[in-house]
Ligand SMILES: NC(=O)c1ccc[n+]([C@@H]2O[C@H](COP(=O)([O-])OP(=O)(O)OC[C@H]3O[C@@H](n4cnc5c(N)ncnc54)[C@H](O)[C@@H]3O)[C@@H](O)[C@H]2O)c1
């Protein structure tokens with residue numbers, strides 16, 4: 233079982249190794265990885281040992297092999313089909329974010345209740361009325377939903393998602409959700425990113 | 439020195455303890471905290487020990503004292519003044535996010551180069567032209583800047599921030615920034631949140 237702090241770092245390693253591949257770098261040492269990412273080299277070696285030893289004496293670790301191993305563990309070796317519920321400011325920014333597509337997360341639908349938004353297309357993604365949720369989740373084979381509605385709508389949205397076939401929810405709507413009936417949930421609160429920033433500003437460790 | 443994984447959890451503890459205070463709860467045990475947050479009770483006790491023992495035998499930990507201690511460590515016991523550079527979809531969603539204000543992060547200015555956006559007000563926050571950056575950072579005493587411009591504008595924006603008096607940057611613009619001349623930097627990539635979600639969907643641990 234991989235510990236949670238290591239899982240958090242896997243995404244950062246994957247982002248770095250993907251950059252290296254696009255620069256044509258084939259091998260890398262744990263020391264180089266540690267320096268680039270501001271980590272302790274022993275921690276990097278311990279993390280990489282969780283998914284097999286690819287290091288070659290004198291060469292270091294094979295970047296392509298590491299990338300493939302990490303992708304399998306994170307589940308990003310396949311494409312996931314995404315929908316956004318609540319296509320206001322935040323929802324629109326996420327529907328159009330290129331960083332999702334390059335990691336295999338493909339936005340395929342948006343949902344809203346505002347008549348001024350329903351029926352439009354954003355970057356080729358159609359905005360449906362929330363009433364069509366179950367029908368579109370099935371026809372578009374949607375795996376993951378991002379919720380960017382007001383907090384007051386969250387409970388109603390979650391009720392409709394149960395039994396819809398959706399397997400994961402990324403929740404921005406401001407109330408902490410726990411896992412529901414086989415749907416994995418991750419809650420995002422960007423205020424936490426600011427608190428982590430003020431921690432390094434206050435402790436001058438950055 | 440507090441280890442990074444503990445610092446990550448401090449924000450989650452603070453959010454939980456703030457909810458408890460609003461519900462009038464005065465004491466809590468490490469077991470209750472562990473259950474609510476899906477952590478191991480020994481881990482919770484270890485984390486809380488980093489900032490002093492407030493547990494009273496038979497009562498548990500004083501919630502208000504814990505909140506104050508954590509806030510001092512994270513730097514959220516004071517108010518921070520925020521600006522957003524790039525007031526498009528993402529920038530506007532962050533300028534208006536109530537979750538910032540409730541933790542002491544007060545949006546006071548926006549900046550953009552688009553003539554259709556400059557001069558407007560969002561929730562009482564004025565959108566200035568980017569040319570006025572240095573002047574407004576000084577007059578509005580801005581501590582932290584959130585960057586939500588396109589990736590191509592990032593280097594130009596960072597050049598202007600050096601020497602402007604800003605102490606921290608939260609960067610969404612898609613290119614990894616390292617700390618620059620005394621400015622603490624934190625990079626946010628929401629694709630990482632999706633990867634962490636697919637990790638728990640793939641490993642059914644959630
Ligand atoms: N977690 C974070 O870090 C974070 C950051 C910024 C904003 N937010 C939150 O995200 C939400 C969206 O913010 P915004 O600035 O985009 O607001 P917004 O008002 O621009 O967008 C909300 C959208 O949701 C739609 N909506 C309302 N009820 C709905 C329902 N039942 N089904 C489908 N759509 C529905 C509205 O019509 C609107 O288009 C807010 O709750 C805000 O607090 C969270």
Ligand SMILES: NC(=O)c1ccc[n+]([C@@H]2O[C@H](COP(=O)([O-])OP(=O)(O)OC[C@H]3O[C@@H](n4cnc5c(N)ncnc54)[C@H](O)[C@@H]3O)[C@@H](O)[C@H]2O)c1
Nearest residue numbers: 325329524526527528550551552587588589591626627628
């Ligand atoms: N990191 C993440 O997780 C994440 C998620 C979503 C979007 N994004 C990124 O955030 C950025 C904004 O996304 P959006 O959907 O809001 O785009 P947008 O086009 O709606 O907004 C960009 C804004 O920046 C302004 N701008 C351009 N150059 C500027 C400059 N030099 N100074 C000031 N303002 C300037 C534009 O006029 C526009 O208003 C994009 O780079 C996008 O890729 C990142």
